[in-house]
Amino acid sequence: MQINSVALIGAGAIGAYFISGLQEKLGRNFCVVAEGERAERLRRDGLVINGNRYELNVVSPKEAHGADLLLVATKYAGLPGALPEIRAVCDDHTIVMSLLNGIDSEEIIGTVVNPSQIVYSLMRIASHRVGDSVNFDPERTDGLYLGEKGSPKESERIRAIEELCKEGGLRYHFVEDIIADQWAKYTLNISYNLPQAVLGVGYASYFDSEHVMFISKKLEEEVRTVADAYGIRFRPLENTRERYLPSVQFSTLQDLNARRHTEIDMFCGVLMKKAAEKGVPVPYAEYTWHLIKALEEKNDGLFDYT
The missing domain is CATH 1.10.1040.10 (N-(1-d-carboxylethyl)-l-norvaline Dehydrogenase; domain 2)
Structure with a gap:
């Protein structure tokens, strides 16, 4: 299994970590999903990450449909409103990974996609956002932790995500008991x-x-x-x-x-x-x-x- 295309919903402090690592590697196969005024703002302003400005490939949920991997990095309060976008991006093969804090975002996302498509994860990063600028210390950032719910085994799709992160210079850690x-x-x-x-x-x-x-x-x-x-x-x-x-x-x-x-x-x-x-x-x-x-x-x- 290989992940060739990635869609991101939520270009904030957590999303910026993946933009910084994956956009250059994947090019146009990495996109930020947004609509309306938010999409216009992201296209116009981009995002400044650790002092570097990134021009974002902003697309609609329909245009992102069928991505190999969907990263969900909204604020918790914004998750219910993002459910239609999540549903629209996913097809039967799309892997979905929630990067939100907390313990129930996967349950919420599982109301609009098949729960078996969800890889459980969490982020450990201390980042600070002001306007369209996000800063974090790469040396102090532990990054992504991921695993399969109810299984201590490193599945094929987990290994594919790890390989993607490795190629993008993102830190990752497999966890046997992700819950x-x-x-x-x-x-x-x-x-x-x-x-x-x-x-x-x-x-x-x-x-x-x-x-x-x-x-x-x-x-x-x-x-x-x-x-x-x-x-x-x-x-x-x-x-x-x-x-x-x-x-x-x-x-x-x-x-x-x-x-x-x-x-x-x-x-x-x-x-x-x-x-x-x-x-x-x-x-x-x-x-x-x-x-x-x-x-x-x-x-x-x-x-x-x-």
């Missing part, structure tokens, strides 16, 4: 992404303040308890002060600072739903959900009383 790894990443997101967003502080705060770390650990405990209720267990989190620069801000704080709505529904919202299905209390997650929602309302001007 457990997704939950581990999900736990990391909730426990290290959200406390700093509420407080408006950099990454090093977790190691400089026992209070920030206390909040992080309580959120981690709640995610692990919910995962355990579903029979999912995963390794201890691996985070050190040296992993990122002290001032690094993750996606939720970036969104709040840019006055954008966050992915809090994907983080705490999904956790609260799954916890409720198992009767597991998650008070720290619920409190954090309300805090982030209130900060979004503040950014929207709801509290501008003067």
Whole structure:
């Protein structure tokens, strides 16, 4: 099996990683799927990645139909709206890979394509987007983690994706238990992404303040308890002060600072739903959900009383 054509939905911070690695290798066989004003903007402005401007091959979902591989890298809130595009791009042979954070995007995509076409994956990258410019440190980027749901074996299509990444200079890692790894990443997101967003502080705060770390650990405990209720267990989190620069801000704080709505529904919202299905209390997650929602309302001007 060989992957010769790739379509990307979502040319943001995650999508930029694959644009930087695959566009030059595949040429016109790599495309960004978009319509309307968004398509016009991407054609006009392109995307600046680590200081280099990329002119994008922007096509409609119909034009991208039958791509060998579809990468889905939308924001979580944008995923429902992208489902018609996903359906239109795919034929029976298209491999679909969701690059979103969280633990349920594959379930959502599986409502419009055959779930057997989906390769489960996650991304580990600290990137920052301002306007049409995305920056990430290639040396600190772990890249793509992928595997087959319910199987520890490296399938033919997994090897084809790995070969594509290798040729494009993208980092990749095969995972024998991708579901457990997704939950581990999900736990990391909730426990290290959200406390700093509420407080408006950099990454090093977790190691400089026992209070920030206390909040992080309580959120981690709640995610692990919910995962355990579903029979999912995963390794201890691996985070050190040296992993990122002290001032690094993750996606939720970036969104709040840019006055954008966050992915809090994907983080705490999904956790609260799954916890409720198992009767597991998650008070720290619920409190954090309300805090982030209130900060979004503040950014929207709801509290501008003067």
